[in-house]
Amino acid sequence: MRADIVIRNARVLACTGAPLIESGFVAVRDGRIAAVGPMAEAPATERNVDAEGRLLTPGLIDCHTHLVYAGSRALEFELRLSGASYEEIARAGGGIASTVTATRAASEDELLAATLARARVLLAHGVTTVEIKSGYGLDLASELKCLRAARRVGHELGIDVRTTLLAAHAVPPEFKARADAYVDLIVNEIIPAAAREKLADAVDAFCETIGFTPAQTRRVFDAARTHGLPVKLHAEQFSNQRGATLAAAFNALSADHLEYLDDEGVAAMARAGTVAVLLPGAFYCLRETTLPPIDKLRAARVPIAIATDHNPGTSPTLDAPLMMNMACTLFRLTPAEALEGFTRHAARALGLSMTHGTIEAGKQADLALWPCDSFAALCYPVGAVRPTQVFKRGSVGLAPAH
Numbered sequence: 512m513r514a515d516i517v518i519r520n521a522r523v524l525a526c527t528g529a530p531l532i533e534s535g536f537v538a539v540r541d542g543r544i545a546a547v548g549p550m551a552e553a554p555a556t557e558r559n560v561d562a563e564g565r566l567l568t569p570g571l572i573d574c575h576t577h578l579v580y581a582g583s584r585a586l587e588f589e590l591r592l593s594g595a596s597y598e599e600i601a602r603a604g605g606g607i608a609s610t611v612t613a614t615r616a617a618s619e620d621e622l623l624a625a626t627l628a629r630a631r632v633l634l635a636h637g638v639t640t641v642e643i644k645s646g647y648g649l650d651l652a653s654e655l656k657c658l659r660a661a662r663r664v665g666h667e668l669g670i671d672v673r674t675t676l677l678a679a680h681a682v683p684p685e686f687k688a689r690a691d692a693y694v695d696l697i698v699n700e701i702i703p704a705a706a707r708e709k710l711a712d713a714v715d716a717f718c719e720t721i722g723f724t725p726a727q728t729r730r731v732f733d734a735a736r737t738h739g740l741p742v743k744l745h746a747e748q749f750s751n752q753r754g755a756t757l758a759a760a761f762n763a764l765s766a767d768h769l770e771y772l773d774d775e776g777v778a779a780m781a782r783a784g785t786v787a788v789l790l791p792g793a794f795y796c797l798r799e800t801t802l803p804p805i806d807k808l809r810a811a812r813v814p815i816a817i818a819t820d821h822n823p824g825t826s827p828t829l830d831a832p833l834m835m836n837m838a839c840t841l842f843r844l845t846p847a848e849a850l851e852g853f854t855r856h857a858a859r860a861l862g863l864s865m866t867h868g869t870i871e872a873g874k875q876a877d878l879a880l881w882p883c884d885s886f887a888a889l890c891y892p893v894g895a896v897r898p899t900q901v902f903k904r905g906s907v908g909l910a911p912a913h
């Protein structure tokens with residue numbers, strides 16, 4: 512077998528459900544995995560990487576981020592801790608409106624620079640594929656500007672970026688008390704333009720009492736379907752809106768958050784094959800106490816993915832391994848479930864199952880080499896877990912910047 516590069520002496524966690532290969536190899540050819548197996552079967556080649564017994568996993572896939580925005584919400588964090596109400600924070604210039612104002616004022620290049628800096632930190636933590644949502648522009652030009660900046664991050668860093676149009680994130684100030692009119696704009700102008708310019712790989716919405724109603728969400732999904740775009744949904748984060756059931760009815764790729772998911776929603780997601788994306792960073796930052804129904808999701812065999820949900824308000828983290836730790840600590844996932852949540856199931860949440868998320872012959876050679884030896888060792892430390900080497904399409908040029 513001809514291979515461009517062979518990674519040798521690795522503890523290979525393929526995330527396929529197969530057991531760990533204690534001393535294994537992965538051969539890469541033309542950016543794809545050519546073969547994986549025990550060292551005794553490793554092919555000879557000129558270019559070799561000696562993993563020295565380290566853990567080799569698929570490159571992590573962060574399937575839910577709000578990476579494109581301008582401004583900071585640090586002041587708001589301080590106000591919140593001192594007991595300020597949501598309204599007081601908004602009056603002091605905080606909250607999502609402040610991020611929208613800053614994002615609208617920023618140029619595409621400025622947004623690109625800010626987003627690139629964040630994406631580089633994700634990469635340093637082992638993330639080789641990232642989903643990036645718009646949702647802080649909230650008008651036609653600004654939403655498209657955010658999606659363009661997101662697309663450019665992929666080209667600049669050589670990682671895979673999947674873009675999601677989240678114009679239905681919040682009602683912008685100029686549409687205050689006229690949410691339906693804003694949904695008209697989303698349905699009639701923003702989704703068609705994003706589809707025409709091929710800037711969005713999916714469409715998302717925030718279905719919540721403080722977001723959009725199920726009826727408004729349905730209109731957004733109908734428009735997405737008309738334009739051939741798959742959907743995802745922020746569902747059941749603060750209350751049960753039966754959003755997950757609605758999402759499943761549209762064969763959504765994923766329903767995300769899900770703290771208030773009911774039995775009907777679990778069953779609907781299982782039937783539709785919709786991935787449950789759990790977001791422990793937001794759960795932690797908001798000091799939530801209601802857990803997503805993990806046991807019911809497991810029993811119904813709904814695939815569970817984990818993501819950073821990086822955003823400036825409620826999950827300002829870029830530390831993917833820390834999210835695996837929190838998924839274990841806060842949600843009681845096993846370390847194996849947490850890692851599969853950041854690889855195999857995350858790939859499915861982005862419609863990338865055929866090419867990403869596991870170490871199997873034929874898949875893209877996106878890999879991360881970790882300075883530890885087991886699932887548990889990857890998830891056990893609280894922070895400061897970073898890969899020693901990241902491979903993207905087999906390229907070793909992506910040594911993470913520490």
Ligand SMILES: [Zn+2]
Nearest residue numbers: 575577745820
């Ligand atoms: Zn989100």
